[in-house]
Amino acid sequence: MPSAQEIIAALTGSVKVAQRAPDALRYFDLSADAFWRSFTAIFYALPFYLVFITAGWRMGQEAGVELASSLPAYALSELFAYASLWALYPLAIAGLTRTTGLTRNFAPYVIVYNWSSLLIAAFMVPPYIFYSLGLVDVGGASLFIFFLFISVLAYRWILATQVLKTNGLIATGIVALDVGLSVLLAQLLQAMRGTGAA
Incomplete structure (x- = not known):
């Protein structure tokens, strides 16, 4: 386990x-x-993801979107996707860095990516908390989340250029791969649940 100083x-x-x-x-x-x-870092970020899941469930209910048959079922599927992404993304990046000749920087990139995911989770949590406290409605929370998400994409792009020491075009492809994997997992989960708009 990493020390507090390392974290x-x-x-x-x-x-x-x-x-x-x-x-x-x-x-x-x-x-x-x-x-x-x-x-x-997946375990340290887990409390934030539990906030995302529980608030996200309520937001879906308010917006008329059937996410799953129950909150526990939704939580289990989301946690499965969460763990899967942590496993699949490094594998995808391993293949990409081999293809682009960036293998030397693969390990540092994954290390920084993993720890920065904890920072990003903390950065993304405020709108979910505000929604849970009744300070914003689902529309306001969704707009807040969208702008934070754009900031996260910009951060991931900077991370790729700095740590992989690559150009902006390849960094854009890396960010697109990250988003694409997340969307693919979300679509697979939705298909497995057989859910959608109510």
Whole structure:
């Protein structure tokens, strides 16, 4: 398990990536063991995802979208997708970096990507909390989420250019791959549930 010092340093480095700081990578442990430890970020981000799931369920109900037969069923399917994405995305990136000659930077990219996912989860959670507290309606929360999501895409693009040390076009393809995998998993889950607009 990573130490508290390693986690704090990685989160600091994730912020530095957003700032395009030239020394951002020095905040990360880039060793082989640290590569595998970075996947523990999935557990630290889990509380945020539980907020996304429970608030997202209520938002779907309010918007008239049948997400699943029950909240527990919806939560299980979303957690399955969450875990699947953490497994599938590094595999997809491994293939892409081989194709583009960026293999040398694969491990650092995955390490930074994994830890930055924890930062992104914290960044994305406010509209879900505001909705849960009744401070915004589903429309307001959805608009807030959309603008935060655009910011996340920009961040992922910066991360790809900085850590993989690649050009903007390839970085755009990497971000598109990330989004594409998420959409594909969402579509598969929806097909399995047989749900849609009520």
